[in-house]
Amino acid sequence: MAADGSTTDGHREAGPGGRRGKSALFVIACGWAGLMPHWLEPGLRLWPATGMALLLGGYSLYTVLVPALDRGRPGDREGSPSPGPKPQDPGPDGVDVVVAARDEQAVIARLVERIGMLRPTAGDLRLWVVDDGSSDRTPEVLQELRGRFPFLQVLRREADAGGGKSGALNMALPHLRARWMLVLDADADLQPDTLERLLPRAEALGWSAVQMRKAVANPLTNWLTRAQAMEMALDAVIQEGRLEQGGVVELRGNGQLLRRDALLAAGGFNEATVTDDLDLSFRLLLQEQPIGIVWDPPVREEAVLSLAALWRQRQRWAEGGLQRFFDYAPGLLSERVSGRRKLDLLCFFLLQYAMPMVAMADLVGALVTLTAPTIWPLSFVAFGLSGCSILLGCRRSSEGPVFPRMTPWNLALGIAYLGHWFLVIPWTSVRMALFPKRLVWAKTLHLGEAGCEDAAVEESAIA
Incomplete structure (x- = not known):
């Protein structure tokens, strides 16, 4: 993000009014699409949803199933890189690992110890922790850790510094020297061989950024963490399919490996968004910088343990996801994005963001007109695709x-759980249309191993 508020794509960032106007237009368009079929002749009411179901369902199944079948063919080795450019040595400057931490006393020591176990392919390994105005014992813990781990570097920001997580990450950028930087959350956990496997693959395939598969570290704590573990598997399956079919891969924040020169060319991290990862994905796309994803090795992270925490987290994800489409629409529609990728973005925008809004409007229309819902063919396809992706992901060999x-129960749980997006997306869209933009780092609370174990004991006692 340039200092004058313009994006690297040449378009000035929309202010609060512009964002509210675009959000309102999105809500109105989806509302009309959901209400309109209820005033058609009975024989025509299902046609719009059926047509969209065939288009989006066909494309989505092609994206998910074809790559999955290819991976299952004899002779296809899991995780083996395809032929690509000659690998470039990461260089003697090693790797910079960067973590933005606020109130992470429960997990920060474990993270530093895990980073100390990593085996870099060349050069030094440096860990940069940006203490972003912590009010707990995080500063004291980091001070003690610095005496034990020479590779640890600590930067301090005031609590009101602004820019959220993006601001904290940008603070570290001038200090970095390595070709590659690995961005982690404070609760991340990596395998010791992560870097020696990840860096050569990124270099060989010419990627500018790589997203590691996110694996839930506490999948068996309760029903909600089980559902999130299935959701992460689903997401990785779809992302891999989009990559292999020439679509768009999105960064997920934790476990993202970035080539520093590509990041700087894109303007660093955008401090005017609540989801730095999703925003950066589009800016790298517009810079024609390729993003890859790897199934193994994964990055482990804690799942949230309560519905209240899930609601807060998903509202932030939904807001950032919609905002990037509003902000970068001119660039996404330009010649810099191929027709193949435009189709990919359109299909997943309609499935991820438009369909929940249309479904809510369809429900309102059904209640007002006392007619049957009309969007169900498209919803059936979306939930069917989700179930297929969960099965493919959770039955696949994986590390972590x-x-x-x-089981039928777990599969039904995973599919039903995804219904929460049909509440989150409409609520967030309407809120964005009505209220000014607020940049608040609503971080996820990390409990550490002890906290998760206590929650698991509490859950079993209740059961």
Whole structure:
């Protein structure tokens, strides 16, 4: 993000009014699409949803199933890189690991110890922790850790410094020297061989950024963490399919490996968004910088343990996801994005953001007109695709925490759980249309191993 508020794509960032106007237009368009079929002749009411179901369902199944079948063919080795450019040595400057931490006393020591176990492919390993105005014992813990781990560097920001997580990450950028930087959350956990596997693959395939598969570290704590573990598997399956079919891969914040020169060319991290990862994904796309995803090795992270925490987290994800489409629409529609990728973005925008809004309007229309809902063919396809992706992901061999067993109950739980997006997206969209933009780092609370174990004991006692 340039200092004058313009994006690297040449378009000035929309102010609060512009964002509210675009959000209102999105809400009105989706509302009309959901209400309109109820005033058609009975024989025509299902046609719009059926047509969209065939288009989006066909494309989505092609994206998910074809790559999955290819990976299952004899001779296809899991995780083996395809032929690509000659690998470039990461260089003697090593790797910079960067973490933005606020009130992370429960997990920060474990993170530093895990980073100390990593085996870099060349050069030094440096860990930069940006203490972003912590009010707990995080500063004291970091001070003690510095005496034990020479690779640890600590930067301090005031609590009111602004810019959220993006501001904290940008503070570290001038200090970095390595070709690659690995961005982690404070609760991240990596395998010791992560860097020696990840860096050569990124270099060989010419990627500018790589997203590691996110694996839930506490999948068996309660029903909600089981559902989130299935959701992460689903997401990785779809992302891999989009990559292999020439679509768009999105960064997920934790476990993202970035080539520093590509990041700087894109303007660093955008301090005017609540989801730095999703925003950066589009800016790298517009800079024609390729993003990859790897199934293994994964990055482990804690799942949230309560519905209230899930609601707060998903509102932030939904807001950032919609905002990037509003902010970068001119660039996404330009010639810099291929027709293949435009189709990919359109299909997943309609499935991820438009369909929940249309479904809510359809429900309102059904209640007002006393007619049957009309969007169900499209919803059926979306939930069917989700179930297929969960099965493919959770039955696939993988490193890291185990996936929930694919019993009928767990599969039904995973599919039903995804219904929360049909509440989150409409609520967030309407809020964005009505209220000014507020940049608040609503961080996820991390409890550490002890906290998760206590929650698991509490859950079993209740059961």
